[in-house]
Amino acid sequence: MNSLKYFIINAIETMLRMVPFPTKTGVIKIGNPDRNSPVFLTCNFHLTVERVKRALKGMDCYLLVAKSKGINVWCAATGGLFTHHDVISVLKTSGIEELVDHRKVILPQLAATGIEGKIVRQKSDWHVIWGPVYAKDIPAFIRNKLKKNVQMRVVRFPFVQRVEMAIAWAFPISSIAALLILPFWRHLILPLSALIWGMSFFIFLAFPLFENRLSARGKRIGFIVFDFGRGGIQLALWGFFLLLVFGYAAAFHQVNANFILRWSFITLVTTLLFSMDLMGSTPVFKSSLHEDRLLKISIDNNKCKTAGFCELVCPRNCYEIDRHAHNTTIPRADYCVQCGACIVQCPYDALFFKGSDGKILTPEKIRKYKLNLSGKHLVKVG
Numbered sequence: 001m002n003s004l005k006y007f008i009i010n011a012i013e014t015m016l017r018m019v020p021f022p023t024k025t026g027v028i029k030i031g032n033p034d035r036n037s038p039v040f041l042t043c044n045f046h047l048t049v050e051r052v053k054r055a056l057k058g059m060d061c062y063l064l065v066a067k068s069k070g071i072n073v074w075c076a077a078t079g080g081l082f083t084h085h086d087v088i089s090v091l092k093t094s095g096i097e098e099l100v101d102h103r104k105v106i107l108p109q110l111a112a113t114g115i116e117g118k119i120v121r122q123k124s125d126w127h128v129i130w131g132p133v134y135a136k137d138i139p140a141f142i143r144n145k146l147k148k149n150v151q152m153r154v155v156r157f158p159f160v161q162r163v164e165m166a167i168a169w170a171f172p173i174s175s176i177a178a179l180l181i182l183p184f185w186r187h188l189i190l191p192l193s194a195l196i197w198g199m200s201f202f203i204f205l206a207f208p209l210f211e212n213r214l215s216a217r218g219k220r221i222g223f224i225v226f227d228f229g230r231g232g233i234q235l236a237l238w239g240f241f242l243l244l245v246f247g248y249a250a251a252f253h254q255v256n257a258n259f260i261l262r263w264s265f266i267t268l269v270t271t272l273l274f275s276m277d278l279m280g281s282t283p284v285f286k287s288s289l290h291e292d293r294l295l296k297i298s299i300d301n302n303k304c305k306t307a308g309f310c311e312l313v314c315p316r317n318c319y320e321i322d323r324h325a326h327n328t329t330i331p332r333a334d335y336c337v338q339c340g341a342c343i344v345q346c347p348y349d350a351l352f353f354k355g356s357d358g359k360i361l362t363p364e365k366i367r368k369y370k371l372n373l374s375g376k377h378l379v380k381v382g
């Protein structure tokens with residue numbers, strides 16, 4: 001694929017990021033692989049497949065594309081839509097077993113929340129190797145003899161990703177707003193779209209300036225994608241805007257329904273934009289609508305055998321393992337995004353989540369029930 005086509009696909013699929021984009025599953029040959037070439041696996045979200053193919057350019061290897069309902073790796077694995085069943089299915093049906101002599105498959109690290117490496121090994125004889133978080137690090141990972149350094153393990157929220165998220169927010173919101181006002185205020189479409197795009201970019205580009213003020217703790221009110229903050233502060237803000245609109249209309253004798261409706265709508269869109277679930281739109285915070293953001297990762301040191309899987313799959317580098325002293329600690333537990341990957345992969349069930357009320361969420365439950373859209377552990381993985 002040439003660079004222009006790749007750029008256009010990136011632009012379109014970034015604007016439609018919230019929508020699943022499934023692509024064909026199966027095996028893709030990259031370069032001239034032989035029977036000892038590495039085998040990579042990813043989900044069937046089209047943009048991810050294109051990015052992984054680009055990262056693998058110049059290598060001789062196989063890329064397996066497994067079913068994830070057209071959703072990206074982390075979201076699909078966390079939501080129970082990209083599981084060991086999907087991995088085993090593509091390993092067994094794609095014909096890859098006839099193409100290579102080894103049985104090692106490299107998976108994206110962020111799939112570790114939903115794919116149990118142990119089950120893949122038990123049911124298919126394939127050994128799972130957890131690759132880097134970002135596809136761009138694959139060449140360095142291969143050069144490093146399949147070992148990951150901290151940079152390859154940790155999720156960040158760099159400038160380019162923040163721009164992508166701003167576009168992913170702005171496009172659907174401005175499109176919906178434009179459709180809603182099209183019959184009444186056609187002339188407002190351009191200024192309102194400019195406001196929405198400008199605010200989206202402002203919110204995401206300024207993220208590093210207010211990141212430290214975001215707190216995962218405390219009760220919030222919100223539904224699906226909106227988080228109205230503590231005590232519904234954003235709704236109160238909209239109420240204040242409405243007072244201003246009515247006050248202005250009364251003071252300047254502009255009391256006509258059109259004026260009031262128009263400004264009520266504009267202030268509502270502004271309020272909703274500031275109420276979007278920002279934490280859920282970043283890879284460095286758990287969605288503020290998810291109750292399990294309040295859970296604390298905990299370890300039972302009597303069970304831990306310092307196997308190190310937790311450190312290998314944690315996208316926030318929470319762990320410290322002292323193999324000489326046979327000791328595992330979680331010194332950076334505050335950075336945890338409650339993804340559950342470490343719990344799912346720990347072979348000795350030494351990890352679990354603890355609620356603020358002392359309630360324990362066992363490894364069995366974390367493995368079995370994935371999160372639905374509103375952040376409840378309700379989706380059962382068979």
Ligand code: SF4
Pocket residue numbers: 299303304305306307308309310311321328345346347348349350351
């Ligand atoms: S907690 Fe589990 S995965 Fe982590 S080092 Fe201990 S035994 Fe290994």
Ligand code: SF4
Pocket residue numbers: 297313314315316317318335336337338339340341342343
């Ligand atoms: S410590 Fe937290 S962020 Fe790290 S893998 Fe475990 S649940 Fe995920």
